Amino acid sequence: MTNYEEYADRVAPGHFNRVMRFRKELTKETDRGCALMTAAFLDESLKRLLEANTVDDKKTFENLCIGTGGMATFSAKIEFCYLLGLISAETRRLLNIIRKIRNEFAHSMEILSFDTEDISNRCRSLHSKVISDTPFSPRVVFVSISYRIAGLIDGQTIISRRPTNSDDEFGADAFAKHQKYMEHEGKQVLELLIEKYYKKDPE
Template structure:
């Protein structure tokens, strides 16, 4: 997102819906990696919408070794600034851990049935399970862990996608601090 650009462009809505379909219908590995990518995208736009509108802000997310190029860094800053709630913060880190496990495991049959992945998926808070039923989400015959994962990413990513549009209304502006400019001082020519 460039300075002055709206947080979530309408042209991205199709891509967003297509990604959600891929997450719910695709392989476990695809779902894990794409879900984390969606959260990464949403958090980037939330933060850029909140921070001062200048090119240096964008460089925090793009430049080599920039502090906000990692999902973990974006999650932590968004939470520290109060832009995401505690349950969203925890779920984002769970999605990050699941993504990392899938991205760094070589086993071809690695899936949501893995005990550690299953345990992490069931910890997700934003999945809207109500007893044995559910409000929305899911696809086909999925494991309970995969179902929880799908519901959680659908609900959380929707919440965060909309958040950027609200956050921009609270965007930070530059403050002129006392003593921050040479114009604040009187000089005497000797």
């Protein structure tokens, strides 16, 4: 392992093996299997990223990620990560193209491949400056971009620090501060409002 791989495995146990297992299995897949497996892997990666940036409440988090939960879909995870500033606008754009390619394979009974015109065109839109010198092959571009995005997401996950849910900050102390405010500044504001709106001399 490289220094990065050792660090990644220390702070995120199983991370390196997960990535290597994915890459090994992907090479065996048909085009349809490649698209579905890649999207599933990125979906799971986004979920890990979101979990790394939310308070430690696994039950609540998992409820949001299943069934009709707000983060249950690949699309929702992409949007949440973008809105939280965890991925860039460009990564969001690329992920949505990958999602659409996955949907084309998943929702069609026809025999499709990365060379199918609609899918090939979507792959062409993935052909970013990063791999502009790579000879165009729809599957190669799809896989290459997916690997790079997975690396970005996993890197962000590794350096993330979970926020804390402190009762002191948002519980009893906050209520006591609010009470203190209402007893002093709030009371003065209230008296001024009463004076202004309810104690006017009759015209």
